[in-house]
Amino acid sequence: MQGDAWDVLRKLDENSIDALITDPPGKFGRNWAGMGTTRPHATEVHGRTYKQPELDEEFVKQAFRVLRKDRAWNTLSKEKRAKGEFPKGGAACLIRVPIENKTTRPHIQELIRLAESAGFVFYGEFVVALDMIGMGYDSGRDKGAAWLLFHAGNRNGVLWDLSVPNVIQAKRIRNPCKGDAKEHEAEKDPVEFTELLKAVTRKGDVVLDPFIGRGRWTKQMVSEGRHVIGADMDGTWPERIASEDYGYAGETPN
Ligand SMILES: C[S@@+](CC[C@H](N)C(=O)[O-])C[C@H]1O[C@@H](n2cnc3c(N)ncnc32)[C@H](O)[C@@H]1O
Numbered sequence: 678m679q680g681d682a683w684d685v686l687r688k689l690d691e692n693s694i695d696a697l698i699t700d701p702p703g704k705f706g707r708n709w710a711g712m713g714t715t716r717p718h719a720t721e722v723h724g725r726t727y728k729q730p731e732l733d734e735e736f737v738k739q740a741f742r743v744l745r746k747d748r749a750w751n752t753l754s755k756e757k758r759a760k761g762e763f764p765k766g767g768a769a770c771l772i773r774v775p776i777e778n779k780t781t782r783p784h785i786q787e788l789i790r791l792a793e794s795a796g797f798v799f800y801g802e803f804v805v806a807l808d809m810i811g812m813g814y815d816s817g818r819d820k821g822a823a824w825l826l827f828h829a830g831n832r833n834g835v836l837w838d839l840s841v842p843n844v845i846q847a848k849r850i851r852n853p854c855k856g857d858a859k860e861h862e863a864e865k866d867p868v869e870f871t872e873l874l875k876a877v878t879r880k881g882d883v884v885l886d887p888f889i890g891r892g893r894w895t896k897q898m899v900s901e902g903r904h905v906i907g908a909d910m911d912g913t914w915p916e917r918i919a920s921e922d923y924g925y926a927g928e929t930p931n
Pocket of ligand 1: 701702865911
């Protein structure tokens with residue numbers, strides 16, 4: 678969908694989504710971070726204008742409303758899975774934020790506080806370690822990011838072990854670079870979330886990403902057998918994604 682994430686969330690049914698996994702815009706206090714989005718804003722960066730809306734109380738309230746409060750997880754032993762015994766718990770909400778430092782920390786803590794007051798339970802965070810360019814080009818860049826993992830409500834004893842390492846190694850998608858060239862200013866490697874996706878959702882689940890960007894993430898989610906509802910304010914990306922063949926005809930895979 679092309680649209681504003683807040684509007685898209687308001688249109689979705691209550692208790693209808695199995696997971697929310699997203700990489701939102703937002704500066705988290707970093708004034709230089711005007712480059713992470715394609716939407717215009719009053720702020721001018723390098724002669725261009727960008728919109729960097731911060732996740733707010735309304736966003737977390739709507740996210741909590743649409744996420745399922747009672748759903749089967751994917752995290753028990755192979756034996757239990759074979760018997761069809763899946764634990765129940767509030768759907769997962771994974772939000773990618775900049776790594777914590779002096780500037781970003783108060784903003785990240787505020788987001789956690791807002792989410793908790795909307796009803797989410799904060800499970801913890803996973804660090805994304807990004808590769809470095811070297812030769813001095815890394816100065817001033819984010820060296821990594823973090824996933825904040827919340828549950829929409831009671832986690833019912835689930836997820837103390839997600840079998841996902843606390844540090845996830847990922848590639849920085851660069852521009853220019855052959856083959857893997859970056860097409861969207863804020864594009865990220867789907868490796869950042871693939872193991873988490875598999876841990877917190879099952880095949881056939883509906884994942885919401887209200888800030889899809891380029892769509893490599895959408896493609897990865899679909900190739901893992903998940904349905905995706907994706908939105909971006911900048912119509913370029915939803916249009917591009919809709920025109921591409923993601924090798925999935927809409928049926929629910931096993
Ligand atoms: C950090 S980027 C997402 C990048 C994406 N994960 C990728 O790998 O390509 C954030 C995206 O949010 C979009 N955006 C900004 N404001 C928005 C809003 N209010 N509603 C929906 N999308 C918005 C931007 O156009 C941008 O594509």
